[in-house]
Amino acid sequence: MVSFRARVYFNLHKNKLSVQKYVEGKGWRLFCHLDYLVMKNCVFKVYERGRKRVIRENKKNVHAYVIGDVNLIEKQNGDNKYYTSHEDYEETVLASNPFYPFTYNPYKFMSFVNERTYKCVNVASCVIFDLSSEYGNTLLYSVANIDKVICAKCGEVTCGTPEESLYGVVHKYGPLNHFFEPKVISHA
Numbered sequence: 603m604v605s606f607r608a609r610v611y612f613n614l615h616k617n618k619l620s621v622q623k624y625v626e627g628k629g630w631r632l633f634c635h636l637d638y639l640v641m642k643n644c645v646f647k648v649y650e651r652g653r654k655r656v657i658r659e660n661k662k663n664v665h666a667y668v669i670g671d672v673n674l675i676e677k678q679n680g681d682n683k684y685y686t687s688h689e690d691y692e693e694t695v696l697a698s699n700p701f702y703p704f705t706y707n708p709y710k711f712m713s714f715v716n717e718r719t720y721k722c723v724n725v726a727s728c729v730i731f732d733l734s735s736e737y738g739n740t741l742l743y744s745v746a747n748i749d750k751v752i753c754a755k756c757g758e759v760t761c762g763t764p765e766e767s768l769y770g771v772v773h774k775y776g777p778l779n780h781f782f783e784p785k786v787i788s789h790a
Contacts, residue, residue, distance in 0.1 A: 604684065608672045609647075610639065610731070611664050619731055621672070621684075633684075634674070637734040640686045641670035643786040644726040644743070646714040648706070656708045666706050666714070668729055701730065701742040725751050727788045747788045754785040 606623050609630050613620040618635040625631045645668070652665020674684040703717035714723045726743035733739050752759050 604674045609667045609669045611667050639731045641672055641729045644668050644670035644729045645784050648713050653708045701744045704741050704743050725784045725786045750787045751784050
């Protein structure tokens, strides 16, 4: 099994998820392509400069990611070299109910949003990507099991409940000398 912090985006050309792994000194590098993935302790990240470029040029580019912890098992053969373990899926999904659908459209939203309420989604305890569903792409997130959300840069805890931190609550004493970078602390 391979476990690491991954950065994932939807690859329009391959119609698959592109999973990236951080390589020290080189940055984010492609690790594999998948149709299905379960991630834990996730942060939703949209780079504003990339989003503005999409709007300006009316041409898509990669600028929105879900960053989280993954556990992948290596296959002996086949197109997808890695896959999410069945045990990991059951353990994570059963512990993380309920799930909500999410979406992202740079022309309509500045961030990932809950597909039903259109509220901003910044963090999640669990995210499920299923591009092989017979009902179309299924993108779900859960906020169950979140103990707190902290700033990854300074360690400051957000004010209020973890649910409030999903909707834009940042440093409780105002911005310090950096932008808030959410990091999920969960008990599952």
